[in-house]
Amino acid sequence: MKFICTTCNIYVYDEDKGDLNINVKPGTSFNDIPDYFRCPICNAKKKLFKKILKENDKKTRQKNMYISKNKIKDEKVTYHQIRNNAREQLQGICAVNRVCDGNPDRFCMGQSYGSNIGLGGVGKGLSFTENIKSLDKIKLKTRLISKHFEPDFSTNFLDYKISVPVMTSSLSGVRICMGGSISEIDFAVAVLQGAKNAGSIGWIGNTCDEGQELTGIKAVKKIGYGIPIFKPQKNNRLFELIKMAEKSDSLAVGVDIDGVGSTNWELNKKPVFRKSFKELIELVDSTDLPFIVKGIMCIDDALLAVDAGVRVIDVSNHGGRALDSTRGVAELLPEIVKAVNKKVVVTAGGGVRTGFDVMKMLALGADAVLVGRDIIRSAIGGGSEGVRLFFEYLKGDLRRGMIQTSCNNIKEINKNIFDNQLK
Numbered sequence: 001m002k003f004i005c006t007t008c009n010i011y012v013y014d015e016d017k018g019d020l021n022i023n024v025k026p027g028t029s030f031n032d033i034p035d036y037f038r039c040p041i042c043n044a045k046k047k048l049f050k051k052i053l054k055e056n057d058k059k060t061r062q063k064n065m066y067i068s069k070n071k072i073k074d075e076k077v078t079y080h081q082i083r084n085n086a087r088e089q090l091q092g093i094c095a096v097n098r099v100c101d102g103n104p105d106r107f108c109m110g111q112s113y114g115s116n117i118g119l120g121g122v123g124k125g126l127s128f129t130e131n132i133k134s135l136d137k138i139k140l141k142t143r144l145i146s147k148h149f150e151p152d153f154s155t156n157f158l159d160y161k162i163s164v165p166v167m168t169s170s171l172s173g174v175r176i177c178m179g180g181s182i183s184e185i186d187f188a189v190a191v192l193q194g195a196k197n198a199g200s201i202g203w204i205g206n207t208c209d210e211g212q213e214l215t216g217i218k219a220v221k222k223i224g225y226g227i228p229i230f231k232p233q234k235n236n237r238l239f240e241l242i243k244m245a246e247k248s249d250s251l252a253v254g255v256d257i258d259g260v261g262s263t264n265w266e267l268n269k270k271p272v273f274r275k276s277f278k279e280l281i282e283l284v285d286s287t288d289l290p291f292i293v294k295g296i297m298c299i300d301d302a303l304l305a306v307d308a309g310v311r312v313i314d315v316s317n318h319g320g321r322a323l324d325s326t327r328g329v330a331e332l333l334p335e336i337v338k339a340v341n342k343k344v345v346v347t348a349g350g351g352v353r354t355g356f357d358v359m360k361m362l363a364l365g366a367d368a369v370l371v372g373r374d375i376i377r378s379a380i381g382g383g384s385e386g387v388r389l390f391f392e393y394l395k396g397d398l399r400r401g402m403i404q405t406s407c408n409n410i411k412e413i414n415k416n417i418f419d420n421q422l423k
């Protein structure tokens with residue numbers, strides 16, 4: 001059997017060969033290697049190694065899926081266990097590192113040579129890393145001497161009250177990008193149900209997989225609410241999808257206009273198009289549902305979206321998966337917020353991993369924050385319960401952050417919490 005280091009994803013220990021460089025004889029089982037063993041490349045601990053599954057082990061992988069539903073029901077499954085399970089399910093795609101930052105040495109960033117990009121970013125991953133950097137450079141100010149309140153992090157999104165200003169970003173492409181250990185519909189249901197159980201709202205993406213294009217709409221129908229975001233196809237097709245969404249209890253509908261740069265749709269030879277201002281107005285006018293445009297990365301587009309009658313803009317570079325070399329979302333966000341001057345609801349997503357990151361995006365002016373990759377890891381590792389537990393994890397840090405920056409509610413999170421030049 002072979003075991004791979006899930007931190008660097010480079011070193012493989014082969015039991016047949018052993019490793020004479022580290023004094024392990026051929027035929028030594030991985031279990032018999034002492035616990036103090038470290039990966040010779042990145043120094044990761046032995047427990048961070050995973051058995052490499054063979055093709056016919058896929059059944060076992062599927063059996064382990066969701067850490068078995070009974071286990072989730074009977075025992076208290078921790079978010080840590082869910083991440084470990086995700087590492088197993090996403091083997092060869094995402095190492096579920098503690099920090100997911102688009103570093104070019106990460107396993108996910110080695111997949112872009114003509115194949116799909118898994119959970120990585122396009123090009124050199126500059127937009128992906130920039131999202132992280134733009135959040136990381138913001139420093140928070142500890143401010144403690146004031147009357148203690150239990151923070152209230154509920155807020156409104158459109159006409160709905162949500163328990164926390166975080167929603168799942170629109171996601172799709174389980175077979176193409178996420179290893180296919182569950183079906184597209186199970187994934188979509190897990191995301192929307194998990195968000196609902198956490199007291200929030202799930203957005204869901206639009207895969208180009210043959211026969212699966214309506215998965216998002218079907219999942220919304222099943223869960224009772226959610227928001228489908230469609231790829232920028234021809235308007236005639238979008239009108240049809242929007243009509244179906246209206247009948248399926250969608251709270252809003254939208255288009256990820258930056259999906260025009262989708263590598264997956266291109267690989268599958270499915271055409272996607274830019275949208276003219278006129279086409280955007282047609283889409284907005286085709287429905288009574290609030291219309292969302294996802295993928296706004298400049299003031300011009302933001303203002304055109306406002307003029308077209310859009311209700312929500314999502315400031316996002318698709319997690320660095322569409323155009324490489326963009327600015328980070330957190331860097332750009334305040335300019336867009338200022339330009340639209342409260343005429344639309346502004347969401348922001350890209351690089352958000354913790355409740356502290358959520359606070360930063362809110363302080364920069366976002367009305368709500370969207371999370372992508374960590375929702376994938378949570379849904380793949382633990383289904384709807386995984387997603388719910390991820391929201392709980394975010395809430396924990398958000399609460400800690402609000403208490404320590406003296407913010408009693410979401411409205412009080414503003415630039416005063418910053419401790420550097422951004423203020």
Ligand SMILES: Cc1cc2nc3c(=O)[nH]c(=O)nc-3n(C[C@H](O)[C@H](O)[C@H](O)COP(=O)(O)O)c2cc1C
Pocket residue numbers: 118119120131169170171172173177178204205206207229256259294316317318319320321349350351352370371372373374376
């Ligand atoms: C594997 C994968 C699939 C995605 N699928 C979609 C999609 O179908 N529609 C969409 O609008 N965005 C899609 N996105 C982008 C996310 O909605 C989101 O903008 C991005 O992941 C946010 O960055 P983060 O992952 O750093 O949180 C996808 C992202 C990933 C990683």
